[in-house]
Amino acid sequence: MAKPKIRLTLIERKGPHGCHRGHRVGDTFDFDTQRGELCPMAMHVAFPYVDILRYGGAIPGQPEGTAVFCCPDADVINVFKIEKIEK
Template sequence: MKKPKITLTLVDQKGTRGCHHGHQIGDSFDFDTERGKLCPMAMHVAFPYIDILRYGGTLPAQPDGSILFCCPDVDVINVFRIQVEDG
């Protein structure tokens, strides 16, 4: 079974400060080739979701079908979308 392509995109920011890692809304990262560019705190949250999706699991989605997660930094609260493409 080939793993699907996973893309993480910063879609919103809810906190009062800018991202300490320098991420901006619209930044997008290919999980396989660019995961080292993603803030380690956000990556720590993203990994369990990605692991579930990569091995055939499902996650609760927004009404439009998107899967979202937040950065754990309370001052920043970046909101990322996970996009899955069959590989």
């Protein structure tokens, strides 16, 4: 059985400064093919959510197959949405 695809999308920026990696609201990343393009700090936070969603778990308080998280840079605070893409 193939693993479901995972898409990460930058949906909002709350901090006073732009992203140090140049990410902008609307940027989308395929976890399997583009994870190296995502900021390492954001990737560090995203990884546990990706594993939970990909292998059948759910995030409390989030719609099924999704998770929303923030990058840990207090000057930037990019908000990302993770979506499990069913075939």
